[in-house]
Amino acid sequence: YNVTVKGGKFLEAVAEADTIVFDKTGTLTKAHPTVVDVVNFNDEYSSDDMLRVAACLEEHFPHSMAKAVVDAASKKGLSHEEMHTKVEYIVAHGIATSINGKRTVIGSYHFVFEDEKCVVPAGKEPLFESLPLYYSHLYLAIEGKLSAVICIEDPLRDEAAAVVTSLKKAGISKVVMMTGDSERTASVIAKKVGVDEYYAEVLPEDKAAFVEKEKDKGRKVIMIGDGINDSPALSAADVSVSMKDSSDIAKEVADISLLSANLHSLVTLRKLSMEVMKKINKNYRFIIGFNTMLLALGITGVITPQTSAICHNMSTMGISALSMRPCLKK
DSSP, X not given: OOEEESOHHHHHHHHHOOEEEEEIIIIIBOSOXXXXXXXXXXXXXXXXXXXXXXXXXXXXXXXXXXXXXXHHHHHTTXXXXXXXXXOEEETTTEEEEEETXXXXXXXXXXXXXXXXXXXXXXXXXXXXXXXXXXXXXXXXXXXXXXXXXEEEEOOBOTTHHXXXXXXXXXXXXXXXXXXXXXXXXXXXXXXXXXXXXXXXXXXXXXXXXXXXXXXXXXOOEEEEEOSGGGHHHHHHSSEEEXXXXXXXXXXXXXXXXXXXXXXXXXXXXXXXXXXXXXXXXXXXXXXXXXXXXXXHHHHTXXXXXXXXXXXHHHHXXXXXXXXXXXXXXX
């Protein structure tokens, strides 16, 4: 079924789970983002100038969205030679540097507007409010003022909504989406996918804290992620799942790895784990009941010890043979 499981206890955990937490990028989305627009807020420069600056910074950042920015600049033939000082990379937030003596930052809404205290230029508020919600946004600010917003499309997987529905039918009572995107963007995507809860502008430690909080409530949690930033939450979950194109560290930390890019593997995994546990419990009940009967018949003298031993061994071989049958029909 294109799934690698690192131990039997993880199949048991999947069967018992009632909560699934998805990191959005690379799990519910295809992780092949592209730049669709550069909304310029700086009257002194063109959109291409802003894209050039963004590419100059993002080439230092090992992330799919950063690669999308660099690729977009390359396709337009925009050279982005080193024109900045030392780059400061803030994990899960963004990048900060100085260009021509001006502090320049690029990253998430939280990083640019809350951490860096940047503001939207006067008179540009309507343009900011009209930003398309479906896209993810990278915010570029110079000297404390928003200069551009790079709109990036990372399409949802075609099967995402159907998989969420199927997981609920398979007994998952709570499906959660977590993302570093803004609240406005996250709400649109969450509605399309059909999750029960979503959390926007979260940091790696926020994901791990949420998982721990759910476990404290007595819930069994599956965490699904693909990036370095997901590692703390993957480690915290009762059972963790990495995607096909996950980072090496995510695959190392995860208990289960999907070898297929299709999310339907998750539904198969859930059904398979439940069938495995159903078969184990059924076999256990049969063996206990059958051997108890043999013991009782032997004690009362109805059968000889030799007959009891033969029946015991035959039942063991029979159960072993039955256990080797596939749990699911392909």
